[in-house]
Amino acid sequence: MLWILSVQFLIQNVTNVDGGRHHNRIKKQKSEISPELAPADSPGEPPAVPADSPLTQPGNISSTSCIFNVSDYGAIGDGETDDTEAFKAAWKEACRVENGVVLVPSDQVFLITSTIFSGPCEPGLILQVDGMLMPPDGPDSWPESDSTKQWLVFYNLDGFTFTGAGTIEGNGQKWWDLPCKPHKGPNGKTLPGPCYSPALIRFFMSSNLVVTGLRIQNSPQFHVKFDGCQGVLIDSVSISSPKLSPNTDGIHIENTKSVGIYNSVIGNGDDCISIGPGCSDVEIEAVTCGPSHGISIGSLGVHNSHACVSNISVRNVFIKDSDNGLRIKTWQGGTGSVTGITFENIQMENVRNSVIIDQYYCLTKACRNETSAVYLSDVAYRNIKGTYDVRSPPIHFACSDTIACTNITMSEVELLPYEGVLVDDPFCWNAYGLQETLTIPPIDCLQEGMPQSLEESSLLGC
Structure with a gap:
């Protein structure tokens, strides 16, 4: 009983x-x-x-x-x-x-x-x-x-x-x-x-x-x-x-x-874990991933669909020998938003694309540029440490041409080459946020403040 x-x-x-x-x-x-x-x-x-x-x-x-x-x-x-x-x-x-x-x-x-x-x-x-x-x-x-x-x-x-x-x-x-x-x-x-x-x-x-x-x-x-x-x-x-x-x-x-x-x-x-559209209040803790493609939010917005994801926390996770680490991926042409995402206390070992936002996700070379996009905001990376595969930059923020990623927070992010030396610096495109501490490698491409305008229509329905 x-x-x-x-x-x-x-x-x-x-x-x-x-x-x-x-x-x-x-x-x-x-x-x-x-x-x-x-x-x-x-x-x-x-x-x-x-x-x-x-x-x-x-x-x-x-x-x-x-x-x-x-x-x-x-x-x-x-x-x-x-x-x-x-x-x-x-x-x-x-x-x-x-x-x-x-x-x-x-x-x-x-x-x-x-x-x-x-x-x-x-x-x-x-x-x-x-x-x-x-x-x-x-x-x-x-x-x-x-x-x-x-x-x-x-x-x-x-x-x-x-x-x-x-x-x-x-x-x-x-x-x-x-x-x-x-x-x-x-x-x-x-x-x-x-x-x-x-x-x-x-x-x-x-x-x-x-x-x-x-x-x-x-x-x-x-x-x-x-x-x-x-x-x-x-x-x-x-x-x-x-x-x-x-x-x-x-x-x-x-x-x-x-x-x-x-x-x-x-x-x-x-x-390892994939989070699709329509998910909220998700807590991931004490999980070991590897080999895998990491922990992914997305893909979202396929075929111009509306996708909403919010309040996701990933804490105390170990990712090893993976093609991706912490990934958010969206298709061009989608609408909706991804907000309130926290990645904290993450240990990595030999991980390619350790920290990545990809708003140009496509499975073929035939994808066309679109003006609408899923809006990304309030994404925090705190105490992310370990080693990365030098075939890709350890930090890659490729945000939509028309709808910027905003309120990205970087704190205590230290990623070193698993083997060899750093080949590429971190990449940013239309990404705005704050470095609370110096990042290794330095992420000088992250823009401060907020963009002058946002496409508010992308937030409808979330």
């Missing part, structure tokens, strides 16, 4: 519909960043779920919970038999009762096909994976009737916990090897034809979600995706895929509010 009350307390505090910072209510202590990836002087005292919390002990189930073991519903767990129907049956029964637990037992491998686990369900529903769960092995094994855009979908749930001591194995290799993937086509070119690859885990139109303790690996595309959700707590999760696996973002959020991502280790072939 104590375990159930503790989980319910955490879930109830995952979100504050009135806009409060839900995750600050969770008791915090020094985090445990992976000793294999953490630098000797990892900055700050990042938050953590208490060590005695049930969320840090996913193998324990309260005796008062209603447990629905998938094996009791016919799941074989041999890694070859399709166990989908057994999972659906267990879910259906657990959904009907309060504090239901769908249990995936340890020491077994369960194969299931693309499935939507939907609600509404009774409060306190838990999916606990202690064994291994995986999809069919590659596109040739994928049932023709199943969606090739997603595998596990959790829809219309409130107060749901996805946890366990087990592994979610994505079997992504054969998807990455498709000739339509850029790194597999002739001379690195994408070949024509359908090129869908499923996101591994998607949460859609749900609230008060907890994801903790799991190892998620080798996704065909995005590992974990949140779309249209409110109140999300991610803690102590490991996400991994090879450095060259395409489009394998670790955690992607869009149209999602009140998110806390803590104490996790992510290494993959794309963005």
Whole structure:
């Protein structure tokens, strides 16, 4: 009963519909960043779920919970038999009762096909994976009737916990090897034809979600995706895929509010964490990224769309061996705004494009110049230190020709070459802000004050 009350307390505090910072209510202590990836002087005292919390002990189930073991519903767990129907049956029964637990037992491998686990369900529903769960092995094994855009979908749930001591194995290799993937086509070119690859885990139109303790690996595309959700707590999760696996973002959020991502280790072939349009009140702390494409806001404004992102904090993070570090990327022609962004206490090691704002983001050479843009303002970089890959300038602020970036704050930014010597100085274009301290390398191109005019129409709707 104590375990159930503790989980319910955490879930109830995952979100504050009135806009409060839900995750600050969770008791915090020094985090445990992976000793294999953490630098000797990892900055700050990042938050953590208490060590005695049930969320840090996913193998324990309260005796008062209603447990629905998938094996009791016919799941074989041999890694070859399709166990989908057994999972659906267990879910259906657990959904009907309060504090239901769908249990995936340890020491077994369960194969299931693309499935939507939907609600509404009774409060306190838990999916606990202690064994291994995986999809069919590659596109040739994928049932023709199943969606090739997603595998596990959790829809219309409130107060749901996805946890366990087990592994979610994505079997992504054969998807990455498709000739339509850029790194597999002739001379690195994408070949024509359908090129869908499923996101591994998607949460859609749900609230008060907890994801903790799991190892998620080798996704065909995005590992974990949140779309249209409110109140999300991610803690102590490991996400991994090879450095060259395409489009394998670790955690992607869009149209999602009140998110806390803590104490996790992510290494993959794309963005470690990506934040899309419609996101606000996001807190990222004590996360280790690498290899990856760093932590990205965007891309935003594609196809002249309206995008709004606000109140994002990234603190006490270690980024290693990545193509990008802290990145904000927008397409020309978009509208909306990105405001209230804080990057603080960030340690980097051998990171290319360590600090970058790119308002000319484009995947081809055919993009035309546009007059409208997503407006960027109130972006702070504080205590950003470490080493960078000298193939690119460590600081790059390329803002729109017509709508300047404003209120950029630089403080205690010290970035040194990982190998060799500095090749290029920092780059700025139409970027305005303040240097609270001297920056290494010096960023003399950042303009003081404010531009004479701004395109106010770009702010409408945010």
